[in-house]
Amino acid sequence: MDFINHFGERIWAGQTGHFFILLSFISALLAFVAFVLSKNNREYLQLARWSYHVHGFSVLGIAGTLFYMLFNHFFEYQYVYQHSNTEMNMKYILSCFWEGQEGSFLLWTFWNVVLGWLLRRQLKNGEWEAPVMSMVSLVQVFLASMLLGVYVFGYKIGSNPFLLLREHSDFNKLPFLQIPDYLSKIDGRGLNPLLMNYWMTIHPPTLFLGFASVMVPFAFSLAALWNKKYSEWQAIALPWTYFGVLVLGVGILMGGAWAYEALSFGGFWAWDPVENSSLVPWMVLVAAAHTMIINKNKGGSLFTTHFLTITAFLLVLYSTFLTRSGVLGNASVHAFTDLGMTGQLLLYLLSFVFLSVMFLIRDILFRTSYIVLSLLMLGFAAVYEYQIITLIIWFCASAIITIISYTLYFPKEKEEEQVYSREFWMFLGSLLLILSAMIITYFTSVPVINKLFGTAYAPPKVPVYNVWIIPFAILILFFVAAAQFLKYKKTNSKDFLKRISYTFILALIFGTVASIPLYFLNDFAGLESGEKWNAISYSLLLIVSLFAVLANADYWLVVLKGKLAKSGASIAHMGFALLIIGALISTSKKVVLSKNTSTRKVSGLGKEYDDNKSILLARGDTLPMGPYFATFSGKRKIGMDVFFDVDYFTKTKSGAYEPLFRLSPKVQDNPRMGKAPDPDTKHYLNRDLYTHVTYAILEIDTISEKSNAYASAKNFVGHVGDTIFSSNSIIRIDSLFSNLSEQEYEKNDSILIVTAVLRCVDVKNRVFYARPKFVIQNNIIIPKEDEVEELGLKLVFWKINPENGSIEITLSEKISNNRDFIVMEAYVFPYINILWLGCLVMAFGTFIAIMERLRKQKRLQ
Amino acid sequence: MKKLHIIGLVVIAVAIAVILVSLRNTSTYANFTEAMANPDREYHVVGKLDKTQPQVYEPKINPDEFRFVLSDNSGLSKQVVLHKSKPQDFDKSEQIVLIGQMQGDEFHANDILMKCPSKYNEAGNQVN
Numbered sequence: 001m002d003f004i005n006h007f008g009e010r011i012w013a014g015q016t017g018h019f020f021i022l023l024s025f026i027s028a029l030l031a032f033v034a035f036v037l038s039k040n041n042r043e044y045l046q047l048a049r050w051s052y053h054v055h056g057f058s059v060l061g062i063a064g065t066l067f068y069m070l071f072n073h074f075f076e077y078q079y080v081y082q083h084s085n086t087e088m089n090m091k092y093i094l095s096c097f098w099e100g101q102e103g104s105f106l107l108w109t110f111w112n113v114v115l116g117w118l119l120r121r122q123l124k125n126g127e128w129e130a131p132v133m134s135m136v137s138l139v140q141v142f143l144a145s146m147l148l149g150v151y152v153f154g155y156k157i158g159s160n161p162f163l164l165l166r167e168h169s170d171f172n173k174l175p176f177l178q179i180p181d182y183l184s185k186i187d188g189r190g191l192n193p194l195l196m197n198y199w200m201t202i203h204p205p206t207l208f209l210g211f212a213s214v215m216v217p218f219a220f221s222l223a224a225l226w227n228k229k230y231s232e233w234q235a236i237a238l239p240w241t242y243f244g245v246l247v248l249g250v251g252i253l254m255g256g257a258w259a260y261e262a263l264s265f266g267g268f269w270a271w272d273p274v275e276n277s278s279l280v281p282w283m284v285l286v287a288a289a290h291t292m293i294i295n296k297n298k299g300g301s302l303f304t305t306h307f308l309t310i311t312a313f314l315l316v317l318y319s320t321f322l323t324r325s326g327v328l329g330n331a332s333v334h335a336f337t338d339l340g341m342t343g344q345l346l347l348y349l350l351s352f353v354f355l356s357v358m359f360l361i362r363d364i365l366f367r368t369s370y371i372v373l374s375l376l377m378l379g380f381a382a383v384y385e386y387q388i389i390t391l392i393i394w395f396c397a398s399a400i401i402t403i404i405s406y407t408l409y410f411p412k413e414k415e416e417e418q419v420y421s422r423e424f425w426m427f428l429g430s431l432l433l434i435l436s437a438m439i440i441t442y443f444t445s446v447p448v449i450n451k452l453f454g455t456a457y458a459p460p461k462v463p464v465y466n467v468w469i470i471p472f473a474i475l476i477l478f479f480v481a482a483a484q485f486l487k488y489k490k491t492n493s494k495d496f497l498k499r500i501s502y503t504f505i506l507a508l509i510f511g512t513v514a515s516i517p518l519y520f521l522n523d524f525a526g527l528e529s530g531e532k533w534n535a536i537s538y539s540l541l542l543i544v545s546l547f548a549v550l551a552n553a554d555y556w557l558v559v560l561k562g563k564l565a566k567s568g569a570s571i572a573h574m575g576f577a578l579l580i581i582g583a584l585i586s587t588s589k590k591v592v593l594s595k596n597t598s599t600r601k602v603s604g605l606g607k608e609y610d611d612n613k614s615i616l617l618a619r620g621d622t623l624p625m626g627p628y629f630a631t632f633s634g635k636r637k638i639g640m641d642v643f644f645d646v647d648y649f650t651k652t653k654s655g656a657y658e659p660l661f662r663l664s665p666k667v668q669d670n671p672r673m674g675k676a677p678d679p680d681t682k683h684y685l686n687r688d689l690y691t692h693v694t695y696a697i698l699e700i701d702t703i704s705e706k707s708n709a710y711a712s713a714k715n716f717v718g719h720v721g722d723t724i725f726s727s728n729s730i731i732r733i734d735s736l737f738s739n740l741s742e743q744e745y746e747k748n749d750s751i752l753i754v755t756a757v758l759r760c761v762d763v764k765n766r767v768f769y770a771r772p773k774f775v776i777q778n779n780i781i782i783p784k785e786d787e788v789e790e791l792g793l794k795l796v797f798w799k800i801n802p803e804n805g806s807i808e809i810t811l812s813e814k815i816s817n818n819r820d821f822i823v824m825e826a827y828v829f830p831y832i833n834i835l836w837l838g839c840l841v842m843a844f845g846t847f848i849a850i851m852e853r854l855r856k857q858k859r860l861q
Numbered sequence: 862m863k864k865l866h867i868i869g870l871v872v873i874a875v876a877i878a879v880i881l882v883s884l885r886n887t888s889t890y891a892n893f894t895e896a897m898a899n900p901d902r903e904y905h906v907v908g909k910l911d912k913t914q915p916q917v918y919e920p921k922i923n924p925d926e927f928r929f930v931l932s933d934n935s936g937l938s939k940q941v942v943l944h945k946s947k948p949q950d951f952d953k954s955e956q957i958v959l960i961g962q963m964q965g966d967e968f969h970a971n972d973i974l975m976k977c978p979s980k981y982n983e984a985g986n987q988v989n
Contacts, residue, residue, distance in 0.1 A: 417864050428868070435872060439879050446887075456890040458905035458960070460883065468879065614924040614946045667949065675949035694946040695920060725919045823924040823946045 008183040009076045009164065013069050017162035018149075020061035024109075025144040027055035032137035039130040039226075052120065052133065055140060056113040062147070063110055066103065066161060070096050075188050078168040079103070079161040085188035087639070088196070095195045098204045101324055101341075102147055102161035107204060109143045111212035112136065119216065128233065131223030138355075139215055142348050146341070157344060193640075193668040193676040199258035203251060207278060210248025211316050214281055216240040217288060218313035221306050225359040230302045230410070234292045235860075237309070239853040241289045244312075246846040248282045253579075253839045264677045264692045266827055267587065268835070271465040273328050276444040277319025283437040284312040287430035294423045298488045301427070303410040307402075308434070310356045315441070317349045328447050357398045360405040370401060388452055420493045422486040429479030436472040440465070470537045473580060474544050480573045481548035484555045503550040511543030518542070518589060538588050541580065548577035568849025575842025582835025586688075593626035593689070594826040614694055617646065618821040622657065625826060628689075629657060632822050635700065641666045641678075642698045644822050646691065648682075665692045665824070688829045695823035710794055713810040717801075726813055729762040729791050731770075736807070752776040756797045756807065760788055772797035772809065792816060888960065892933040896963045906959045906968065908933035910952070918947040931957060931968070940967045948973060 034048030066079065070093055075081045083103070084096040098104045116136040123129040149160025165171045176182045194200075220237040224230055255275060256268035269275065288308035291301040322328060325342040354374055361367040374394065381390040417424045443460045450457055485491075485499050519535040527535065556562065556570035594615035617623060617632035624630075629649040636643045643664040649657040665680040679692035716724045724731040734757040740750075754774040761767055773784040774797045783798040792814030799808035891904040914930035927943040929951075941959060948954075954975040961970030 419864070424864075431868065431872065435875060438876060442879065443883070457884070458888040458890055460887060461960075464883065464887075468883070612925060614920075616920045616924045618921075674953060677949065695918075695924070695949070725917075725922060727919075728921050730922060821920065823920045825946075 006076075006166070006177075006180055006182065008181060010074055011164075013065060013074055014077060014162040014164060017062055017065040017069075018160060020058045020065060021144070021147045021149075021160065021162070024055050024058035024062060025141065025148060027051045027058060028137055028140040028144050031055055032134055032141055035130050035134040035137055039134070045130065048130070048133065048137075049120065052116065052137060055137070055144075056117060059106070059109050059113045059144075063097075063106055066097060066106065067093075073188065075186050076164050076166075076183050077161075078163045078165050078171055081165055081171070081186070081188045083188070083191060085190035087187070088191055092191055092196050092201065095200045095204075096191050099191060099195055100161065102159050104204060104208065105143060105146045106161070108208045108211055109140065109147075111205075111209045112140055112143065112215060115212050115216060116140070119219075122236070127227065128220070128223055128236065131226045132219045135219035135222050136215065139219075142351070146344070155343065156341070159341060190670070193670050193678070194262055197258060197262040199254055199261060203254040203258050206247060206254055207251030210244060210251040210278070210282070213240060213244035213247055214285055214312050214316050216244065217285075217309040221309040222356065222359050225306065228362065230306070231295055231299070234295050234305060235857065238289065238292050238296065239850050239857070241285060241292060241309070242846055242850045242853065244285050245282065245289055246843055246850065248278065248285065249846070250839070250843050252278050252282060253836075257836075260690075261681065262678060264679055264694070266690065266692075266825065267590070267829075268832075269583070269587075271440075271443075271460075271462050273444045273447075273459070274323050276440050277315075277322050280437045280441050280444075281312045281315040281319065283433050283440075284308055284315055287433045287437075288312055290426050290430045294426055298423045300413050300423075303406045304427075304430075306360075308430075314349070314352060314356065315437075317352055318441075321345045321349050322444065322448070327451060353395075353398060357401055357405075360402055360409075362405070362409045373397065392452065418490045420486060420491045420496060422483055422488050422491070425479050425483035425486055429476055429483060432472050432476045432479070436469055436476070439468050439472075443468075467534075470541055474537070474541050477541070477544045477548045477577060477580060480577060481544065481551040484552070484570065484573075485559075500551060503554050504547055507543055507547035507550050511539065511546045514546075515539030515542055518585070534588075538584060541584055545577045545581045545584070549574050549581070552577070564848060565852050565855075568845050568847070568852055570845070571848060572842050572845030575838045575840070575845055577838070578841055579835055579838030582831055582833070582838055586829040586832035586835060589830050591626065591828040591830070592826070593628070593828060594691075594824055613825050614823050615826070616821055616823050618819045620819065622649065626828065628660065630826075632820075633662075635696075635820070636664075637700050640670050641668050642696075642700075644693050644696060644824075646822075646824070648689075663689070663691050667693055667696060667698060669698045683833075685833060686831055688832050689826065690829060691824055691826040693822050693824050697820065709815055710812040711815050713794075713796070713812040715808060715810045717806050717808050719806055724758075724809065724811060726760075726791070726793055726811060728813075729760045729768075729793070731793075731795075731811070732759045732761075733757075733807070733809075734759045734769075750777075754797070754800065756795075756809065758786075758795060758809075760791060760793065762791055766790075770795045774798065774800060774807075892935045893937045893939045893963070893968065894935065896968065900963045903960065903962050906931070906933055906961075908957055908959075910954060910957060911938050912952075914938070916947075916951075920946065931959060939963075941970060942967050943970045943973055945971075945973065948975060951975070 028051075031048050031051035034044045034051055038044035038048050069077055069080050070084050071090075073080065073084070073086055079100060079102060083099045084093065088096075096103075098107050116133065119136065120129065120133055123132060146158045147160060148158035149163065150157050165174065166177045171177075176186060179185065217237045217240055220233045220240075224233040252275070255278070259265065259270070259275075260268040285308075288305060291305045291308060294301045295305055321342075325345050327342065358367060358370060361370060377390050377394050381387045384390075417427075443465060446457050446459045449455060481503070482500050485496055515538070519539050524532065524535060552570040552574040556567040556574070560566050560570065592613045595612050615623065615625060615630075617630060619632050619634070622629050622631045625648075627650070629651060631647045631649065633645045633647050635645065643666045645662055645664050647662050648660045650660055652658050661682055663680040663682055666678045668676045668678060670676065675698070677692050677694065679690055681691070682689040716722075718724070718733060720733050720736055722733050724733075736754055736756055738755075739753040752775070755771050756774070758770040758772070759767060760770060768788045768790060770786040770788050770793065772786040772795045775782045775784055781798065783796050785794055785796045787794045794812040796810045796812075797807065798810060801807070888903040888905055890907060892908075893906060896902075896904045896906060908931045911930040911932045917928040919926075924946050925944055927945065927947040929941055929943070930938050931941045932938040943959070956976040958974040958976075959968065959970040960972040960974075961968055963969075
């Protein structure tokens with residue numbers, strides 16, 4: 001291949017990109033070293049700042065080069081070839097950018113650069129600049145290394161997005177690369193059809209901005225440990241933490257909105273590892289924000305705050321490891337493909353665990369022994385085979401050292417906590433949040449546990465998560481509702497209980513009244529015990545969420561007298577409670593409209609299967625579907641997309657069908673990526689009708705559907721009792737009877753007539769009989785066919801195999817039988833808009849809280 | 862700080878309870894032989910589509926029933942009844958994970974996960 005003189009390749013573009021990658025890595029490293037040095041020697045500060053600037057601009061350079069290549073279709077490059085093509089709509093070019101691992105790392109790096117710039121401006125010349133920026137630069141060193149794509153001692157470090165196709169080990173065998181002017185002949189493979197959605201252009205940047213903002217409190221936390229000032233940093237870091245809570249939370253819910261609109265798993269949340277691994281850092285960050293507030297108002301919670309801000313960041317790294325290393329394997333449908341960076345990602349995670357534990361230790365001797373111990377274990381793991389055991393031991397050692405550091409170095413509260421105090425309730429709420437985050441992490445980590453301990457546990461399914469998380473949600477929402485009415489330090493319990501009792505009783509009444517029709521009227525006594533428990537826990541969650549909405553509204557409007565600036569927390573909490581109500585009702589009361597009317601059930605075998613969620617719509621038929629009547633009216637092909645038009649009607653009193661609306665769920669028939677269904681949803685204020693096609697014939701055929709002719713026959717071999725499937729019925733060979741006994745036939749060579757009695761049951765459970773005859777006259781076989789006019793079937797009984805007693809029958813169907821059809825699922829999600837409303841309210845409340853914190857900071861200065 | 866200590870103990874107890882209870886009930890990856898030994902338990906069976914055996918999907922009769930034969934990782938083939946519609950691109954799947962349990966000689970699955978050929982391993986033929 002080396003001898004082929006390729007032409008048309010724009011080598012300069014890749015070289016420019018790679019130059020920026022190297023520059024960004026080296027400058028980040030330089031910035032890190034210089035910031036570390038400048039902590040004690042301010043002469044290095046200028047060098048550090050300039051290095052960081054160079055790093056920032058080179059990251060912009062990488063992104064710009066990649067964009068330029070995508071826009072101009074430089075298909076000689078692997079990343080462009082793999083993630084885009086000329087056919088696609090250019091509005092999705094952003095999605096191409098971050099479809100691959102390298103692009104999404106780049107997106108993350110980009111946001112870190114931006115946040116780093118903002119931080120540097122905020123902290124300029126202060127005591128926090130050097131230590132905080134050291135941490136930011138160190139994170140950037142690791143992130144920039146993910147794009148390096150160089151080999152050191154045979155290990156691949158990073159994956160370079162600027163490789164030519166013919167340089168890339170997965171592609172360099174492609175036959176067209178043998179052609180010198182291949183470039184003029186190829187097109188890219190294009191974007192995954194699931195990502196061609198407007199949510200995909202805003203969800204990843206929001207989510208990665210969220211991930212990036214988790215870094216800020218982490219950097220402050222380590223800087224504080226380094227400066228040995230455990231509490232002053234929190235006032236500066238708090239607005240940043242709120243910012244992270246806001247952006248990450250919105251990013252996660254945008255992902256939910258995308259899943260709801262573009263994916264076909266039928267809902268906005270599936271407890272998928274990829275979703276969980278962004279939810280868990282958010283939960284920990286929320287807990288950290290609350291312990292920061294405790295610290296600000298009352299002092300204490302120092303260790304907890306450090307621990308949580310560090311853990312939130314480590315969890316972001318852990319989720320990066322989970323979703324990008326291939327360790328999830330079969331557990332997730334939408335993890336990234338493994339780029340062979342498992343080792344590097346693990347090293348990244350372990351380095352920051354190590355760094356965090358190291359900073360927790362104040363004593364020099366102790367710290368040195370931890371460093372030596374870690375290095376020894378790293379060496380041991382590299383040389384011997386016991387990596388997993390070494391890793392576990394090292395983790396345990398680090399955990400023990402963390403506990404020791406807590407007892408040795410952190411100031412302890414002298415007085416006993418007051419039960420009726422805001423800080424105690426906030427602490428309990430945070431603790432519950434962390435506990436649920438731990439449970440979710442544990443469930444999500446099942447594939448990792450399998451790897452570590454050689455077990456074969458399957459990842460838990462959605463109901464397992466729900467059963468475990470709902471009790472925690474109930475308790476958390478109780479604290480969300482009540483905690484604000486307590487004062488810091490000590491509150492009179494009688495006043496407090498009286499104050500919250502109004503809204504509590506109101507919520508109890510409303511919640512109970514709403515729960516009865518929702519969860520208890522439909523044959524509660526007939527439910528299994530697990531489902532009974534679900535019904536009870538759902539209604540408890542509904543009551544306590546209502547309590548949280550009302551109590552926070554009460555606090556906002558009555559206690560704070562509706563002052564917007566001070567009400568960030570109340571509004572955000574109200575939004576959170578609304579979000580839970582929307583999620584609860586829309587999920588637990590999701591109704592399957594597309595019940596199939598199949599007469600053949602396999603559930604009789606002992607276990608019930610929910611094989612009752614798809615409906616078959618033959619073209620032109622109008623079938624009842626919940627309150628609607630649905631007709632599959634036709635299909636259209638636009639580009640790669642095949643749209644299936646389904647019209648919905650209602651029946652008027654006179655019995656006429658009145659058209660309501662049309663939904664056109666589509667299936668993209670992508671020759672490279674396969675078939676991807678894309679749902680279509682009708683939105684009402686109080687419910688959504690969500691439909692997607694699960695099975696359909698995508699070819700647009702032109703056969704006349706009115707044809708009365710028979711299609712070619714199919715042959716069946718079988719015995720009495722066997723069944724034959726036609727397109728519209730099940731045909732059972734009921735019995736055979738003959739006009740003559742065997743002896744009579746042997747003696748007499750007159751006519752033998754064997755009649756097959758075929759029982760045909762159609763979809764509507766109507767029964768028809770066909771009686772084709774097998775006739776032998778003078779040793780000549782003359783089959784006598786029979787037809788079932790109503791079903792358009794023709795059956796010919798033409799052979800008996802004497803050796804095994806089987807018979808052969810041919811079946812022909814009228815062409816008009818094979819009408820086009822689709823198999824569809826349709827669901828109603830009631831009150832799902834409460835969920836989105838809650839999301840907006842929560843974001844708005846958090847935004848107000850950030851503004852208020854910033855205003856307070858300004859006033860202090 | 863006594864109260865916090867009690868809370869700490871409760872947290873640890875809950876954590877241990879979660880680990881023990883969930884491990885007891887959780888489904889495991891297995892092959893057909895193990896699933897047959899324990900017909901009441903749910904398993905995740907990993908395998909490949911046996912392309913020599915017929916697939917039956919008759920949506921006009923039951924759109925939520927799809928029958929095919931899966932050959933598990935130990936090479937044992939069993940009839941599978943999937944209680945869902947036939948997935949798109951089923952025939953292209955490289956690897957299949959079925960979630961369900963044995964009933965008699967058939968494996969009844971509620972759910973299916975498929976791994977389709979990775980974009981990387983296509984054998985070429987890309988020149989348009």
